Each structure stands twice: as structure tokens, then as C-alpha cells.
Amino acid sequence: MYDSLINVNGSQIPTLDIxxxxxxxxxxxSLLIMMSxxxxxxxxxxxxxxxxxVQQTPPNMVLVGISIFLTLFIMDPVIGExxxxxxxxxxxxxxxxxxxxxxxxxxxxxFMLENTEKSSLELFADISNMEVIEDEERLQTELPMTVVxxxxxTSELKRAFTAGFLLYIPFLLIDIVVASTLMSMGMMMLxxxxxxxxxxxxxxxxVNGWEQLFATIVNSFNR
Numbered sequence: 001m002y003d004s005l006i007n008v009n010g011s012q013i014p015t016l017d018i019x020x021x022x023x024x025x026x027x028x029x030s031l032l033i034m035m036s037x038x039x040x041x042x043x044x045x046x047x048x049x050x051x052x053x054v055q056q057t058p059p060n061m062v063l064v065g066i067s068i069f070l071t072l073f074i075m076d077p078v079i080g081e082x083x084x085x086x087x088x089x090x091x092x093x094x095x096x097x098x099x100x101x102x103x104x105x106x107x108x109x110x111f112m113l114e115n116t117e118k119s120s121l122e123l124f125a126d127i128s129n130m131e132v133i134e135d136e137e138r139l140q141t142e143l144p145m146t147v148v149x150x151x152x153x154t155s156e157l158k159r160a161f162t163a164g165f166l167l168y169i170p171f172l173l174i175d176i177v178v179a180s181t182l183m184s185m186g187m188m189m190l191x192x193x194x195x196x197x198x199x200x201x202x203x204x205x206x207v208n209g210w211e212q213l214f215a216t217i218v219n220s221f222n223r
Contacts, residue, residue, distance in 0.1 A: 016186055021028070031149075033150060034152075034153055035108055035112060035149060035152070036071050036074075036075050037070070037071050037074040037075060037102075037115075037155065037217075037221055038067050038068065038071040038158045039156050039157070039160070040064075040156045040159055040163075040217070040220075041063065041067040041070050041071060041217055042063060042067040043157070043160035043161070043164065044160055044163045044164060044213070044217060045063045045067060045166075045213075046063065046112065046165070047065070047160075047161075047163070047164030047167050047168070048164075048167050048213065051164075051167050051168045051171045051172075051200075052171060052197070052200050052201065053171070053175075053193055053196070053197050053200060053202065054197070054201075063163075067151035070214065071216060073218065074218055074221050075111070076216075078107045078108060078110075078111045078222065081107040082103075082104045082107050082108070085102075085104075085106075085107070086100045086103035086104040087100065087104070087220075089103075109143070109145070111222075112149070112151075113143075113148060113152075114222040115152065115155065115221055115222050116148070116152045116155045117151075117154075117155045117158070118149045120150040120151040120154040120155045121147070121148075122156075123151070123154070124147045124150050124151045124154075125143075125147055125151075128146070128147050128175060130143070130147060136145070144166065156207050159220070163216075163220075169199050170204075171180045173198075174196050174199050174200050174203065175192060175196050177196075178192045178195050178196040178199065179192040182195065
């Protein structure tokens with residue numbers, strides 16, 4: 001096996017560097033998903049579908065598409081700041097690659113820290129034997145991504161499951177009322193879910209549920 005490869009310029013590229021680059025590229029989509037608003041959005045939409053009782057409507061592809069575009073909308077200020085402060089100067093050869101990466105981390109850290117609960121941040125900081133800095137500017141520059149990302153993910157999971165619980169309550173009440181009504185009428189063989197589904201859909205459409213949900217998701221993030 002060759003220890004290095006030759007690129008078009010004739011210089012040698014170590015095989016280990018190529019493998020490392022391929023690994024980073026393959027993990028990049030997952031990392032970006034975990035560092036953005038995508039995770040909370042897709043979990044809330046999945047909870048909504050389960051609460052309504054519809055099996056595959058909207059399908060997974062539609063939920064992922066909605067989550068992606070809502071994520072782009074929510075993350076637009078962060079993307080714009082990264083483009084202005086990191087990508088554009090690097091493209092114009094004004095800064096090095098290392099400096100561009102450092103500049104790109106600051107808006108992402110700022111977004112994640114503003115949407116991270118203090119308890120989660122302190123948990124992973126204690127595990128890493130680090131001290132949580134009170135100064136926000138120093139926190140964004142000195143706290144490593146290995147602490148910020150898992151703290152942000154933990155907070156996002158907690159908030160997404162809390163939102164899912166709140167979404168379940170009105171639809172669960174409809175299921176209880178329908179099941180009690182059918183039992184009192186002696187129609188115990190009729191599945192309550194089949195009867196309650198139209199009422200849940202009617203409630204969701206009547207209150208303009210999609211717009212209310214999207215507005216709530218967007219406004220729940222500190223941008």
C-alpha cells in the first residue's frame with residue numbers, strides 16, 4: 001500500500017491525511033445537524049405526527065424537508081456572519097484556513113450557548129474538568145466545541161421532548177373523550193382511534209396548527 005499519493009501539482013499527499021479528510025467530510029452533515037436547530041425541529045414534528053395518530057402522513061421526506069428549510073431560516077443570521085467573517089476573507093486569501101475555522105466557530109458557539117441550559121453546560125464542563133466562565137465573550141472563544149456541542153444537544157433534546165409532551169395533551173384529551181363516549185354507548189368493539197382521528201385533524205386545522213407550530217419553533221430559539 002502506498003504511503004502517499006501524488007496530486008495534480010506533483011506534490012505528495014499522505015494517505016493518512018486523505019483518510020482523515022474523507023472521515024471529516026462524511027461526518028460533517030451529522031455535525032452540522034447537531035450544531036443547528038434541525039434536531040429540535042425534526043423531533044417536535046415527529047411528536048406532532050404521533051400525537052395526531054396519522055401513521056406516515058406527512059411522510060418522513062416531507063418532515064425532513066420542512067425541518068431543513070426551517071433550520072435555514074433560523075440559522076440565517078449565523079450563516080451570514082460566518083460567510084462575512086470567515087468564508088469571504090478566506091476565499092479572498094486574506095486569512096489562513098486555521099483562522100477561518102476559528103472565526104467560523106464563534107457564531108456557532110454563540111448560537112449554541114444562547115440556546116444551552118446552564119445546567120447542561122456545567123455538567124459537561126465538570127466532566128471535562130473545566131470551569132464555566134461567566135464572561136460571554138471569553139466563553140465563546142475559550143470554551144471548546146467538545147463541551148459546547150454535547151451541552152447544546154442535551155438542552156435541545158430536553159426542550160424537544162417538553163414540546164412533544166405539551167403537543168400530546170390536547171390530542172390525548174380528545175382520545176379520552178371519544179373512548180369514554182364509545183364505552184358509555186356500548187360500542188366497545190369500535191376502535192376509538194378511528195373515531196378520534198377526524199376530530200384531532202379538525203382541531204389542528206381549525207386553530208391553524210401548522211402556522212402556529214412553525215412560529216413557535218422559530219421563536220423558541222435565541223438568535
